[in-house]
Amino acid sequence: MDNKEYAEILEEIATLQRVVGDNFFKVRAFSRAARLIENFAEPIDDLVDQRRLHEIDGIGESIEEELQALRITGASPRHEELLDRIGRDVMDLWHIPGLGIKRIQTLYQELGIASIPSLKQAALDGRLATLSGFGGGVQDKLLLEIEGWERGRGRRFPLPEAKGLAESIRFELLNLPEVARCEVGGSIRRGKETIGDIDLLVTTDAARTVSDYFKSLPDVTEIIFDGDTRASVRVTNEIQCDLRVIDTHLFGAGLHYFTGNKDHHIQMRIRSKKMGLKISEKGVMHYDDPTETIVGPMDTEEQVFNAVGLPYIAPEIRMGKDEIKAGEDGTLPDLVYPHHVQGDVHLSSTISGGRDALPDLIQALQKRGYKWCVVTEKTKTLHAKGIDDRGLKEHIERVKKLNAMIDGFTVLSGVECEITFDGMLDIDLRLAAECDWVLAGVTTDTDVDADTMTQRLMWGMETGVVSCLAHPTGRHLGVHDGYKMYFEEVVQCANDFGVALEISGDPQRLDLNAQMAGRAKHLGAMLVCGSAATSVESLDHIEYALQQARRAWMEPKDLLNCVSAEELISRTRTLIR
DNA sequence: GCCGTTTTCGGCCCGACTGTTTTCAGTCG
DSSP, rough: OHHHHHHHHHHHHHHHHHHOOHHHHHHHHHHHHHHHHOOOOHHHHHHTTTOGGGGGOOOHHHHHHHHHHHHHHSHHHHHHHHHHHHHHHHGGGGGGGOHHHHHHHHHHHHHOSSSSHHHHHHHHTOOGGGTTTTOOOHHHHHHHHHHHHHHHTTEEHHHHHHHHHHHHHHHHHHSSSTEEEEEEOHHHHTTEEEESSSEEEEEESOOOHHHHHTOOTTTTTEEEEEEEEEEEEEEESSSSSEEEEEEOOOOHHHHHHHOOOHHHHHHHHHHHHHHTTTETTEEEETTTTTTTBBSOSSSSSSHHHHHHHHHOGGGGGSSSHHHHHHHHOOOOOOOOOOOGGOEOOOOOOOGGGGGHHHHHHHHHHHHTTOOOEEEEEETTTTTTBBOOOOHHHHHHHHHHHHHHOOSSSSEEEEEEEOOTSSOOSOOOHHHHHHHSSEEEEOOOOOOSSSHHHHEEEEHHHHHHHHOOETTTTTBTTTOOOOOOOHHHHHHHHHTTTTTEEEEEEEEEESSHHHHHHHHHTTTTEEEEOOOOSSSSGGGGGGHHHHHHHHHHHHOOOGGGSSOHHHHHHHHHHHGGG
């Protein structure tokens, strides 16, 4: 079982426990454990086998037992018992906004409602309005929400898509003279790979004007709620967008608050409380101070963290896991940022179907302060206008000439090729060996069993000419998960043959993701970010990859992007050197 | 259910908005 599957079962246990009225804190413990496990870099299977689960802060005796049972028998007694009692459909009720613990309990206890269809029928019959706490207004609102759910509302969006939309709304808000600052917060800022809603933070001294403007934006289809300091709307594609308006001098406190995540805030607030302090979007203040005076300036997030005795903690690692302890101990990582990057290992030009010509790409990279790049033109399997063996030979020559003309920047010759069904490459191996860098991946015939795919990837790497495994899991964000394979074996083989693993910034992929990258790092793999750019504009996509790397607590020393061109070459493909 | 530099028992984050039980519970982020 993979970590995600363990997490899903724990979350289901939490949800079912809510319905039967279990202690709120017990429910929260299961829910938190689920999130911890989902984001854990090592396979839970291994931790169970090594009896190391208790090393995770937040997992105690009871949850460890459930996980052990899941590992050994494939089922959790608690989960099974709850499912027998109230059934699976009840969990859908949690997807209906407006329904929480109390109302779901009332529905279940008073009317025996434990599924969305029965809820809808009761609303249509007018039976809901008879329950205490459910006036006619609630009934009508629930009916609308049910219809929204039936239309597929509530789905999660790939990060790049949601980020694009968020930036466009941010841009519109910045048009308003009353808006002093506007930032995107929430899971987009943390770089979570799928996004449930968009959070925007605005500082202004004219809250009402800004809020009214926000609600009147052309894309807005529905106003969910509307208050003095916050408003929430739905935009065209059904994604929810929340606006929080805050006083200009509380920008740092507001941004911290609106970035999350929830577990991070709970940990921060528990810590503050122990220090006699209270932390919220209104800043940090003494716990029992009726005047609510902030203890210092709150213009920046750094000031907020400092006010509770912590150094700045980057958004990407705010998960309520180990970051606060690391802050206390002074062991926070020095995370990798764009200015650390010396080169990109994955980009192609008009030569193999890209949009921009090689000289333009190189000029753009130099402008960024990069010192080198690998030009990985695509083969014919990857693009209809891709290169064949002859094209690759010409490419290698072209790069040599180009290099002679440029000062202070190294262009490396590369190719992006396919590991074919029989574990070979779709280019001549001797030519591949002549390239500085060979990026190889799998894009065809992916619907095979794990043994077959693992073998294919390993055979590909065993040719000895591969420098890097491209988008190693083969997933397409929001479309399909990666192919089946044994990741540990693939990483081991990569290590043996000096093959790096790519963290692809391709907006369709983000592959490896943060958890897998963390796992690969733990297994001793070499990692490198690639923009997969085919144009000057898409060179920016490397930031998506770097953000996933930061979520995996990676520092410059963990990524080959931060070494020199010479070191990049000498550390990879060790077999043929 | 989990946890411990005041605690192995007794706590467990904070504030805004909505609708209804006209003084606050329920939900949300």
